Amino acid sequence: MAEAAESPGDPGTATPRPLMRDLKAVGKKFMHVLYPRKSNTLLRDWDLWGPLILCVTLALMLQRGSVDSEKDGGPQFAEVFVIVWFGAVTITLNSKLLGGNISFFQSLCVLGYCILPLTVAMLVCRLVLLAEPGPINFMVRLFVVIVMFAWSIVASTAFLADSQPPNRKALAVYPVFLFYFVISWMILTFTPQ
Amino acid sequence: MLQQDSNDDIEDVSLFDAEEETTSRPKKSKIRHPVASFFHLFFRVSAIIVYLLCELFSSSFIACMVTIILLLSCDFWAVKNVTGRLMVGLRWWNHIDEDGKSHWVFESRKASPQDSKTVSEAESRIFWLGLIACPVLWVIFAFSALFSFRVKWLAVVIMGVVLQGANLYGYIRCKVGSRKNLTSMATSYLGKQFLRQTTGDDQTS
Numbered sequence: 516m517a518e519a520a521e522s523p524g525d526p527g528t529a530t531p532r533p534l535m536r537d538l539k540a541v542g543k544k545f546m547h548v549l550y551p552r553k554s555n556t557l558l559r560d561w562d563l564w565g566p567l568i569l570c571v572t573l574a575l576m577l578q579r580g581s582v583d584s585e586k587d588g589g590p591q592f593a594e595v596f597v598i599v600w601f602g603a604v605t606i607t608l609n610s611k612l613l614g615g616n617i618s619f620f621q622s623l624c625v626l627g628y629c630i631l632p633l634t635v636a637m638l639v640c641r642l643v644l645l646a647e648p649g650p651i652n653f654m655v656r657l658f659v660v661i662v663m664f665a666w667s668i669v670a671s672t673a674f675l676a677d678s679q680p681p682n683r684k685a686l687a688v689y690p691v692f693l694f695y696f697v698i699s700w701m702i703l704t705f706t707p708q
Numbered sequence: 709m710l711q712q713d714s715n716d717d718i719e720d721v722s723l724f725d726a727e728e729e730t731t732s733r734p735k736k737s738k739i740r741h742p743v744a745s746f747f748h749l750f751f752r753v754s755a756i757i758v759y760l761l762c763e764l765f766s767s768s769f770i771a772c773m774v775t776i777i778l779l780l781s782c783d784f785w786a787v788k789n790v791t792g793r794l795m796v797g798l799r800w801w802n803h804i805d806e807d808g809k810s811h812w813v814f815e816s817r818k819a820s821p822q823d824s825k826t827v828s829e830a831e832s833r834i835f836w837l838g839l840i841a842c843p844v845l846w847v848i849f850a851f852s853a854l855f856s857f858r859v860k861w862l863a864v865v866i867m868g869v870v871l872q873g874a875n876l877y878g879y880i881r882c883k884v885g886s887r888k889n890l891t892s893m894a895t896s897y898l899g900k901q902f903l904r905q906t907t908g909d910d911q912t913s
Binding site: 531532534537558559560561564567571575578592593596597616617618620621678 | 744769770773774777781785789790793794802804808809810860862863
């Protein structure tokens, strides 16, 4: 279910699908998000492994408190998961209700992969937070988050906007804006205890 | 070769047994892909074990959750792409054509005359047992998590239900698709039997 691009032909051969091919496909999609071009790769060969990896990484990095204590970041971990997946599903439903001709999983794929810039922003923020706190610290993090937020928006609209009729593009794009804004907000307001 | 040896042994013992062996098509009951069978069950069962014993393993909820997610993902990929094809000759996937329309394709291996491609009974049993039992367990866990208010586990449990349920649904559709001919054959055979019985009754009465 999570991948496309199966080799057609006689199922009588029934050879197992090669793992390297799937890993390379995931890597290729990460590259496409980092350098967004007009291409169909994210849409045609969709898979949800990238979004899963990014979601888990983001949730792990957004932990407060130490990992071994009683009140470890359990609820926050589940919270990030729910926000990302529920948000992506809601945007997809919105896009489909507006008459977009993109399939459910393709849309989830694009939205999930475009979280990559924000995950990078989270990584940078965590590193910056190791330095001493202060207004400069905050300004640096703000700048990084804003840049990565813009990058996510540009990358996802490059893929999603084409699926909508021209007069509906703004209606389809603003929930994407909200979605990445919420994630950016979580990243910006994160403070480790 | 193993088949021939056993036949030879049986022929030495009793003629009647040898006849039975040759009249019915010998079903392979040995496991041809032991590694695939092992991994088919390993990921699913360890995900369930980690979920049940997480309190004992480690006090960290995060570590347990990440481990279970990892195991569920590996299991999903392995069952969908490797063990299904090797053990029972079924596969399913999604295909996006030139117009951007998405199609779900469910295929099953056609029965070939050579013995090397037949499905072994033991593997088939292992496959379906693992495929059906685990999603049922995850659904039970979902209800128990809901009713005992352990809501933080709900995300993981729902993920388990969705991933394993998806594989179950996909493979059942593959199987049902291939069995259409069988069911129509069975109904026509039963119909003929029924007709024969009623005409036979008419003749005798």
